[in-house]
Amino acid sequence: MAETRSISIVPGRGESLRAQIYEDLREKLRGGAIGPGDRLVDVSIARSLGVSRMPVREALTQLVSEGHLVSTTRGFALPELAPEDIADIFEVRRLLEPRAAANAARDLSEADLDRLEAAVASAEAAVAAGDVRLLAEANAVFRATWIASLRNTRLAGTIERFADQVHVVRRETLRDAGTRDIVLEGMRGIYAAFRARDALAAQDRMTRFMHDAEQSYARLNRGEDCQAIGETGLEAADG
Amino acid sequence: MAETRSISIVPGRGESLRAQIYEDLREKLRGGAIGPGDRLVDVSIARSLGVSRMPVREALTQLVSEGHLVSTTRGFALPELAPEDIADIFEVRRLLEPRAAANAARDLSEADLDRLEAAVASAEAAVAAGDVRLLAEANAVFRATWIASLRNTRLAGTIERFADQVHVVRRETLRDAGTRDIVLEGMRGIYAAFRARDALAAQDRMTRFMHDAEQSYARLNRGEDCQAIGETGLEAADG
DNA sequence: ACTCCGAATTCAGTATACTGAATATGCTTC
């Protein structure tokens, strides 16, 4: 687990070690390479990278301050998000992303639009094949592309931060066929608005998508909750 | 300058040194104790606090990652915000704060409302007396109070972060009498909406306030720009 | 087997030391 062996981490590579390690870990988090049970230990990562603890530690603490990790007494780990946490994150995203999508309809380059088109096609293939991982990846490319096109880098960074915080949830909900349809339909609609350079349509479509995505999560989570309550009930009977 | 001598920084005080130093510096930044010309040097701060460089350095790098400082080759300093940066920050704030204010109208306790009332009174006195510093402080208390009442801590944290990033600008614009009136009028209106528990009014009033505040900045900044351009023009004639 | 307790282990936090790049300073030269 957490096998962090990137040969590309070198001292003199322009960026600081800390920045390289940060990007490396961010990438792993995004890609789901760090599971909920994993423990990230600075000294282990440092050894596997051939550097000292300090730059690793600084990258980890930055990830903590951004909400991507939590510091436990036994290494760094993914934060456990309660339903209220998810709701809070979605509230911020609902406020930011529709307007950001409207901006993107203006800011996206033709090359970006082509990339988005390819991502939509990839997502369609993934849904047809029932390939969850491919859909997740296509969705990630789609998001990364339109967000990267934003001229307001602070807005872009904030959106990325909060979106990445719930990426575990996203991957989880994608196991549900209904959610997959919502995601694909959302990508299609948002792409169409982008291609048409229709800022208002992009905003409206993104608003709807955010709503649907949260509903989808809430529905699945309620189901899990009932299960969890049932199990807890049994366990409680033991104690 | 940057005399960072807080006797309260002690190792065993529950929180980590890093967290204490971070809060200490955050407070100083908010209060304007760190000027645009100052250089924060980890080893100096560490010596004055009687701790090692590491916790200081971690606090500083966290402030950098949050946009409150920039790391230069000669110490850490306040970032120089171009007009586009200010515009970007205001765009995010415009998206978040009106809705947050609406939430606050619901979440604020009676004690909070009393505190807000006192802050408004203090602001009125400050404007009457032309006391810029007092007005800035009353405004800061007002903001801190309603933001702290938010149940969505991520929303609150994000708002605080971006608002603090332009605090230098705020203090600057408060030197203008027109801006002072706008701020006071905004505080009065928003307070009234809060007290009435009128979420919609709070949202609308905050929307207007954000707009007015940005316009106020833009107006003053345009004036400075013209001056700056004029000066640059002369200098350019020399070279 | 089961609990209780203490030693060993783990790992974040902190301290100290080293390095190199960027800047500043002073000297030389004309």
Place this chain on the structure above:
DNA sequence: GAAGCATATTCAGTATACTGAATTCGGAGT
């Protein structure tokens, strides 16, 4: 006194070492 150059200084970044608290583990007692 101005320009060019070498040296000194400063400071972030990184490396290594120490510390203490939390957890795990093994053995004694029942």
